[in-house]
Amino acid sequence: MxxxxxxxxxxxxxxxxxxxxxxxxxxxxxxxxxxxxxxxxxxxxxxxxxxxxxxxxxxxxxxxxxxxxxxxxxxxxxxxxxxxxxxxxxxxxxxxxxxxxxxxxxxxxxxxxxxxxxxxxxxxxxxxxxxxxxxxxxxxRGRPEPEGPVLVAVDGSPQGQGAIAFAFAEASMRGSELVALHAWSTWSDHGESGPGHPVELVDLTADLDQLRAAEERLLTEALSGHRERYPEVTVRPRLVRGRTRPTLIEASDGAQLMVVGARGRGGFAGLLLGSVSQAVLHHANCPVTVVRSGL
Known part of the structure; x- marks a missing residue:
């Protein structure tokens, strides 16, 4: 550009x-x-x-x-x-x-x-x-690690492809490793199971191994195409079971840059940006680049 x-x-x-x-x-x-x-x-x-x-x-x-x-x-x-x-x-x-x-x-x-x-x-x-x-x-923000990786948050949505493309380009220019992190969780991981809450759906429809395999496929598919375009970039996919915001903030410790996506639609800044992107802007341990969908 x-x-x-x-x-x-x-x-x-x-x-x-x-x-x-x-x-x-x-x-x-x-x-x-x-x-x-x-x-x-x-x-x-x-x-x-x-x-x-x-x-x-x-x-x-x-x-x-x-x-x-x-x-x-x-x-x-x-x-x-x-x-x-x-x-x-x-x-x-x-x-x-x-x-x-x-x-x-x-x-x-x-x-x-x-x-x-x-x-x-x-x-x-x-x-x-x-x-x-x-x-x-x-x-x-934070204290970036000059020798650390570029970290990109992968959610598997079409709107997140711009952030992934940007992260690959940054890793290529910097000569750094790219960590592609996808966090996944079940209802119980959010503390919503138990009395007064719905039964965890994963217990009724699939076991955790099947769910984990599906999330791994999502991560692989999100990175496909970009790897071919940037063969010089070493990519380390990370599939983590946990809540997205704290997982990303923890992973930012030791990174030189974090890249996240934004929805690109909405009338208010908070709704447009999304809670995950806002959280890392305020709490990440390294600089954060936000890439809106459609850019």
Whole structure:
């Protein structure tokens, strides 16, 4: 896919980590890097220039330009061969970056911080972009293991094929192993058997070995075709009996990147993204890329 890698920056502690990751992604793709800061000037009710009561270089505009220069310098240090540009975008961060996603091949943002209204809003920007962006969205969080595998969540649905394709491409570019994880469970695994709950259907229709074999076929079929396209990628399928969210979060420890899919339909960000994708965005131990179906 053509277009730049776009990274959204602010003054949060995670912003520079996002710049590092975005610069590396641009280098892997042979793409340009575009550093963006979104700002609603009128809402601040302050002049963009320096205040007459403060130092000459103390204005809001100067502070933002300094932030962008710092981000671009950092990107060039990480990936000297990448062409890096910057811009201040008018408007709210989520809307500005969503607009950028129409021509970008990847959007990169930092993870949610740890307190205060600003941090909550920052987190919702990541969720909004993952749900509504027009390209894959990487949320940089946790402590990625540089030598670890790319981890992709496989659910067997047609909507999840885009995430699998993206994960194979990432593993190929990074020269890393790909772990394809499919978690499956029965009603009893969710604590729903016993008094007052339906009898576990698997006990009535099939034994666990048959169910496990069916889930293994689902995983194999989901990966077919992609393996032929990327023969250089070492694939390690993992079939795990357990609940999807905690299984993925645990598996992210030691990975360099996790890739998950999103439904691509719906009116609200939460419904559109899905509970599993939202959970890993907030709790994974490595960066997470969300790939919406149809991208």
């Amino acid at each position: 053509s277009g730049p890698v776009v990274v959204g920056v602010d003054d949060s502690p995670s912003a520079m980590a996002a710049v590092d990751a975005a610069a590396q992604e641009a280098l892997l793709r042979g793409a340009d890097l575009h550093v963006v800061h979104a700002f609603i000037w009128p809402a601040m009710h302050v002049p963009p220039g320096a205040s007459p009561l403060g130092p000459p270089a103390g204005g809001v505009r100067e502070s933002i330009e300094h932030l962008l220069h710092e981000a671009v310098d950092r990107a060039r240090a990480v990936a000297p061969g990448v062409r890096s540009t910057s811009a201040v975008m008018p408007g709210e961060a989520a809307a500005a970056l969503e607009a950028e996603s129409r021509t970008a091949q990847l959007i990169v943002v930092g993870h949610r911080g740890s307190g205060g209204i600003r941090e909550v809003l920052r987190g919702s920007t990541a969720v909004h972009l993952a749900a509504h962006g027009r390209c894959p969205v990487m949320v940089v």
